[in-house]
Amino acid sequence: MLIGLNNVTFEFGARVIIENATWHILPGDRVGLIGYNGTGKSTILKLLVGEYQPSAGTVDKSRETTIGYLHQDLLSFDTNDSILEVAMGAFEQVKQLEKEIEELGKQMEHPSFTGEGEEEALLHAYSDKLHELEVLGGYNIHHKTEEVLQGLGFLNADLTRPYKEFSGGWRMRVLLAKMILQQPDVLLLDEPTNHLDLPSIEWLEKYLLHYKGSVVIVSHDKYFLNRMVNKIVEVYQQELHIYSGNYDYYATEKELRVEMQQRAFENQQDYIRQQERFIERFKAKASKAAAAQSAMKRLDKIDRIEQVEIERPNLRISFKVDKQPGKIIATIKDATKKFGSNTILENAEAEINRGDKIALIGANGKGKSTLLRMIVGSEPFEGERIWGHNVDESFYAQHQLEALNINNTILDEMKECGSGKTEMELRSLMGCFLFSGDDVDKKIRILSGGEKARVALAKVITGKGNFLMLDEPTNHLDMHSVELLAEALNKYEGTSVLVSHDRFFISKTANTIWEIVDHEIKVFKGGYEEWVEWKERREKEEKAQASQQAKEEKEKEKPVAVVKPQQQVTNATREQKKELEKLQRQFSKLEEQIEQQNKTKSSIEAELANPANYADRNKFAQIEADHKAIKQKIDQANNQYEALFEQIMTLEKQIG
Missing domain, CATH: 1.20.5 (Single alpha-helices involved in coiled-coils or other helix-helix interfaces)
Structure with a gap:
């Protein structure tokens, strides 16, 4: 065990966060820590690092265990150092060694140095320090640091820029890079994907999958959790519920x-x-x-079994539309946008039609939020943006959280947005956003990030616009709230354009994908998963084409062997037929195997349905485990079945 909670209870005043909770983080664990907003996920991370002390129980940590903790409060850190220097702060021991080696070098360069007696000891010390530096990988720290920063989206030109020039999201990436380079035994990450674009999230996934230490991630990104974790810890009803497997499991x-x-x-x-x-x-x-x-x-x-009551905060989001717009919502013509020497768009064209649910995706810095602001009309550019007939727009952006008046109460803030609703109607609306009773009298300043996001969303909804523009609407929302927002957008009768890095959210809401490529707006008519398949197919085709070209180039260099065409075809066909027969035999066996496994599954389910088996807890646990195991076997067999089927179909086409 690296670190763990043993029978821990923690309270904020009269409010219990967790009660009698036990959880041990083991080497190789990649844990997703999940729960609804306000259940105490970030608090548990603070307990693990010792920022908070438990009311009862103990937090146990091995003396040698090192912990890296990435959280929002780190953004208060500021410096004139370059981002490369900040990230290289991970190698304090190496940098100290470099200073010592430099000092020893200066002493040896001194005219009095002869290499005898005391000087010989100096030479030995110098040699030992160099060896220690090599063992610590000190000669590669610049390369390692640059590699990690570039993986997280920084350009080479950025590396020497002062840290203080960067916005909050980019600063968080620098601190994440530093933490990764420190390679602690346990890495605690609080919503790391909030500050990352899609390419950086994908890079982080790959990096962490091969990370030698253990990782605990608080995240609402289902795709990220599915690819990353081998264990889920859910904070629910003041307890920790532990599951082995990814989010879907x-x-x-x-x-x-x-x-x-x-x-x-x-x-x-x-x-x-x-x-x-x-x-x-x-x-x-x-x-x-x-x-x-x-x-x-x-x-x-009798040991009484409690009735299951799923308690979860249900946002009741319902986007209303007051008036029907024309067929075309907006048109972008000859749009050019530059920031100094950085060209975002050049003579770009695009059209938004009624019913479009557009996701603007891609790497940070490509201009997604800029394009969204151009559509809104808050970002000047060369070219035209033409509104269609009867368009009533509504805009939600991250900066709106900062634009909330922190001295207002929630109710005052809603009154000022000009909805024309009565106080009673506003109170009812805020109840749908989980602000009930006296909650609406809370000051904005004391709200959490998630609560502020809900207020900003409520302000958008009161507008009853038929064209929604949403910039990162899922940041600060828990997974269940993200699902409810996606559901509401699917039912929304208007048109929407959104910027998001949450792949689950995009996959559930978009019917069109926009991507800025080579300063143009590339439009893909279809959902996110179709777009991913299309991209992967294109990449494979391009690789195959490049490979074929390279092969042809090599073939040109080789002496040409004389082979009769008919003989060549016959030999190839014979081999293919043999392979086809072999695959068909495997296919038949697999069909029999799946049929037998399904019979076993039915038999186990009959046992599960038998009330007598609930009396013996051990027997019930065994039946449940058998059920889980047979389901996994059937899933694996079905995957093999599909793969074999594809291979057989391909071979049959080739043989003709």
């Missing part, structure tokens, strides 16, 4: 656990009702009194 397993517990509860309730009827009927009869007494004792001793 957790979602399925939680549903199964809830279903099993509910079934067990109902079966037990049936048993209790039967026993109570028996007791009620026979307790007054002398001949049956002893049996009734025994039944009462059995009921008193």
Whole structure:
């Protein structure tokens, strides 16, 4: 164990965050720490690093365990040093060694240095320090640092720029790079993907998958968690619930656990009702009194199963449209936008039609938010933006969180947005956004990031616009709220353009993808997953084309062997037929195997449905484990089945 909580209880005043919680972080763990907003995920990270002390229980850490902790409060750090120097702060020991080696070098260059006696000891010390530097990889620290910073989206030209010139999101990347380079035993990351674009998220995924230490991530990005983690810890009802597997496994397993517990509860309730009827009927009869007494004792001793009640905050988001616009919402013509020597768009064209749900995606710095502001009309550019007929726009952007008046109450802020709603109507609306009763009288200044985001979203909704523009709307929202927002946007009858790095959210909301490539707006008509497949297919085709060209170049250099064309075709066909027969045999075996596994699964499910098995906890646990195992086997077999089917179809086409 590297670090862990043992029977920990932690309270903020009268509010209990976790109670009697135990969780051990082991070497090789990649953990997703999840939970609804306000359940205390960030608080638990602070408990692990010792910023908070538990009310009861202990936080145990090995003396040798090193911890890296990335969190929002780090943004208060400021310096004139370059971002390369800040990130290289990870190598304090190496930098100290370099200073010592430089000092020893100066001493040896002194005219009095002869290399004898004390001077010989100096030479040995110099040699030892050089060896130590080599062992620590000191000669590669510049290269390593540059590699990590570039992976997180920085250009070579950025590396020498002062840290203080960068915005909050980019500063967080520098500090993430420094933390990664320190290579602590445990890396705690609080919402790292909030500050990363898609290419940087993908780079971070690959890097962390090969990271030697353990990683704990607080994130609402399902795609990221699915690719990254091998364990989920859910903070729910003041308890920690631990699941082995990625996010999808957790979602399925939680549903199964809830279903099993509910079934067990109902079966037990049936048993209790039967026993109570028996007791009620026979307790007054002398001949049956002893049996009734025994039944009462059995009921008193029974270990009661609790009914499942899923408690979760449900945002009730409903985007209304007041008036119907024309077919064309907006047109961008001959758009050129430059920041100094940096060209974002050049003579770009695009059209937004009624019903479009557009996701603007790509790397940071490509101009996604700039283009969104150009559409809104808040960013000047060369060219034209032409509104269609009857367009009523509404804009949500990250800066709107800062634009909220921190001295206002939530209710005052909503009154000032000019919706024309009565105080009663506004209170009802804020109830849909989880601000009930006296919550609406809270000052904006004391709200969390998630709460501010909900206020800003509520302000957008009151507008009843038929054209929504959303810049990173999912930042600060928990996963369940992201799902509800996606659901609301799907039901929205208007048109939308959004900028987001949340791949789950994009996949659920967009029917069109826009990407800025070579200063143009490239339009793909289709959802995110179709776009990813299309991109991957194009990349494969380009690689295959490049490989074919290279092969042809090599072939030109080789002496040409004389082979009769008919013989060549015959030999190839014969080999392909042999391979096809082999694959078909494997395919038949696999079909039989899947059929047998499905029979086994049905048999186990019959056992699960048998109420008698709930009486023996060990037996029930074993049946549940068998059910899980057979499901995994069937999934694996189905994947093999599909792969084999594809291979057989390809070969059959080739043979003709």
